[in-house]
Amino acid sequence: MQIPTISPPQPAPANDSPVDGLDGFRHYFADVNGTRIHYVSGGAGPAVVLVHGWPYTWALWRQLMPLIADAGFTVIAPDLRGLGYSAHAEDGFSKVSVAEDIRAIVQSLGFATINLVGTDIGTMVAYAYASRHPEEIDHLVLAESLIPGFGLEELMNPATGGYWHFGFHAQADLAAFLTEGKESGYLLPTMSMMSASPDAAETAMSLFLPHYVAPGGMRQGFKHYATMVSDGQENRAAFTAKLAMPVLVLSGERGIPQAQTLACVEKVAANIQTDIVPASGHTFSLDNPVWVADRLNRFFKD
Numbered sequence: 001m002q003i004p005t006i007s008p009p010q011p012a013p014a015n016d017s018p019v020d021g022l023d024g025f026r027h028y029f030a031d032v033n034g035t036r037i038h039y040v041s042g043g044a045g046p047a048v049v050l051v052h053g054w055p056y057t058w059a060l061w062r063q064l065m066p067l068i069a070d071a072g073f074t075v076i077a078p079d080l081r082g083l084g085y086s087a088h089a090e091d092g093f094s095k096v097s098v099a100e101d102i103r104a105i106v107q108s109l110g111f112a113t114i115n116l117v118g119t120d121i122g123t124m125v126a127y128a129y130a131s132r133h134p135e136e137i138d139h140l141v142l143a144e145s146l147i148p149g150f151g152l153e154e155l156m157n158p159a160t161g162g163y164w165h166f167g168f169h170a171q172a173d174l175a176a177f178l179t180e181g182k183e184s185g186y187l188l189p190t191m192s193m194m195s196a197s198p199d200a201a202e203t204a205m206s207l208f209l210p211h212y213v214a215p216g217g218m219r220q221g222f223k224h225y226a227t228m229v230s231d232g233q234e235n236r237a238a239f240t241a242k243l244a245m246p247v248l249v250l251s252g253e254r255g256i257p258q259a260q261t262l263a264c265v266e267k268v269a270a271n272i273q274t275d276i277v278p279a280s281g282h283t284f285s286l287d288n289p290v291w292v293a294d295r296l297n298r299f300f301k302d
Contacts, residue, residue, distance in 0.1 A: 004184065005184075006183075006184050006205055006209045006210055006213045007210060008210055008213070009085075009210035009211050009214055010210075012038070012085045013027040013085070014027070015027065015028055016028060019040055019042075019062075021062075022040070022042065022062060022065065022066060024042040024043065024066070024069065025040050025041065025042030025043075025065060025066070025069075025075075026040070026041065027039075027085075028040070028041060029085075030104065030105045030108060032100075032101055032104035032105060032108070033092065033097065033100050033101045033104055034089075034092060035081055035086070035087050035092060035101065036086065036087035037078055037079065037087075037101050037102075037105060038058070038078065038079045038084055038085035038086045039058065039076055039077060039078035039079065039105055040058050040065070040077045040078075041074065041075060041076045041077070041109075042065065042066075042069050042074075042075055043065075043068070043069025043070075043072075043073050043074045043075045044069075044073075044074055045072040045073045046073055046074065046111075046113075046115065046138070046300070047073065047074045047075075047076060047106065047109070047111040047113075047114040047115065048068050048073045048075050048076070048114070048115045048116075048117065048296070048300065049076045049077075049078075049102060049106060049114050049115070049116050049117065050064070050065070050075065050076070050117045050122075050285075051078065051080070051102065051116070051117065051118040051119070051122030051123075051125050051126050052077070052079075052080065052083075052119065052120070052121075052122050053118075053119050053120020053121040053122045053123070053144070053145065054080075054120060054121050054221045054224060054225075055187050055191065055208060055209075055212050055221055056120075056208050056283075057079050057083055057084030057085075057207070057208055057211055058077040058078060058079045058084055059084075059207045059208065060119075060208075060283065060286060061075075061077045061285050062077075062207075063285065063286060063289040064285045064289040064293055065077060067289060067290065067293030067297075068293055068296065068297065071293070073115070073297075074111075076105065076106065076109070076114075078105060080098060080101075080121070080122070080125070080224065081093060081097075081098050081101055081220075081224075082220030082221070082223060083211065083217075083220055083221060083224075084211055085211075088216050088220055089220070089223075093223045093226065093227050094128075094227045094230065094231055094234065095121075095124045095125050095127070095128035095148065095227065095234075095235075096128045096132065096231075096234060098125045098128070098224070099125050099126075099128040099129035099132065102125070102129065103129060103133065103136075112136065113135075113136050113137065113138050114136065114137060114138065115137075115138050115139045115140075115141075115296075116129060116137050116139070116140050116141070117140075117143070117296065118141065118143065118145070119143040119144045119145065119250075119282075120143075120144050120145050120282070121145065121224050121225075122145075123142045123143055123145035123146075123147070123261075124145060124147060124148055124152075124228070124231065126140060126141075126142060127142065127235070127268065128231070128235070130243055131235065131239070131243065132238065134243055134245060137243075137245050138245065138300070139245060139246050139247075139248070139299055139300050139302075140243065140245055140246070140247045140248070140269075141247075141248045141250055141296065141299070142247060142248070142249055142250075142261065142265055143249070143250040143251060143261070143284070144250075144251060144252060144255045144256055144261065144282050144284070145256075145261060146260060146261065146264050147235070147265065147267075147268060148228050148229075148231035148232035148234075148235050149231070149232030149233065149234070149236040149239070150232075150235065150236075150264045150267040150268050151260070151263055151264035151267065152228060152232060153229070153232055155260060156228070166225060166228065169222045169225035169226075170222070170225045170226045170229070171222075171226075172219055172222035172223045172225065172226045173219065175218070175219075175222045176216075176218045176219035176222055179218050180218070183209070183212050183217070183218055184205075184209055184213060187209060187212060188201060188204060188205070188209065191204040191208070191209075191283075192204065193281075194255075194281050194282035194283055195281045195283045195286060195287055196252070196253070196254050196279055196280050196281040196283075196288075197283070197286060200283070200286075203286065239268070242267075242268055242269055242270040243268055243270065243271075244270055245271065246271050246273065246299070246302065247265060247269040247271060247272050247273070248272075248273045248274070248295075248299050249261055249262050249265050249272060249273070249274045249275075250274075250275055250276075250277060250284070250292075250295070251274075251276055251277065251284075252276070252277050252280040252282055252283070252287065253276050253277060253278050253279060253280055253281075254280065254281040254282075255277075255280070255282040255284065256282065258274065258276065262274060273299070275295055277291060277292055277295075278291060280292075
């Protein structure tokens with residue numbers, strides 16, 4: 001496979017500037033929790049917060065966002081700490097800390113409660129948010145991931161058939177060193193495999209890879225993995241009762257096995273629904289946004 005050359009990302013947008021191709025949405029920056037977080041927001045009504053994973057940015061949700069807004073919601077899609085247009089950081093990558101980045105934005109916008117959606121690492125962040133502030137979450141969606149402290153550790157152990165990449169990525173400095181200059185070669189095949197869309201590679205090259213080939217981009221992503229063992233310890237220490245709010249476990253038809261995510265969620269939540277996004281992979285919000293929007297809108301309005 002010939003690896004294409006990826007251009008650096010476009011300069012950061014101005015605060016309160018319109019988002020190209022997304023009418024009614026604007027870019028914002030917030031100085032919160034010791035860092036600067038970029039987010040995109042639009043619409044009106046109750047809040048829906050969309051939390052992406054790795055190796056993506058807020059733009060993972062861009063096809064879904066107007067469909068959610070059209071159903072009567074304010075949509076908020078942040079870039080995780082250190083990723084996308086958010087500022088690079090040296091610390092604060094625990095899932096509780098990253099959740100507090102997002103919570104500070106939510107509070108600054110005046111929302112007492114939200115509907116919270118996470119996928120991949122965003123699911124780990126969403127669980128940290130919901131478990132520490134359950135009274136602030138109306139509905140919770142956990143997708144395409146595992147929960148630290150409640151199943152992740154067993155499934156990140158390659159000796160028992162678990163996912164090898166967790167351990168590699170957790171060595172953030174070493175992983176960044178070994179992938180430097182090879183970012184596209186490392187990420188593009190996986191990003192293509194994780195999608196059911198025929199244009200997955202082109203989407204990755206235009207929307208996501210520029211942020212990861214930029215200096216420090218890979219290291220910032222790996223730092224989200226470096227805290228996962230301690231995230232699990234913190235989650236177990238903080239656990240007192242299962243979450244009571246409605247929880248939807250959402251999985252792509254060709255994503256990671258839903259049984260893995262569900263087994264984690266059953267340990268921490270009492271009121272669970274499940275669904276499979278047809279004709280989609282790990283990147284279900286890009287692969288089948290119309291179906292996802294309809295399912296989320298119905299879930300939020302229950």
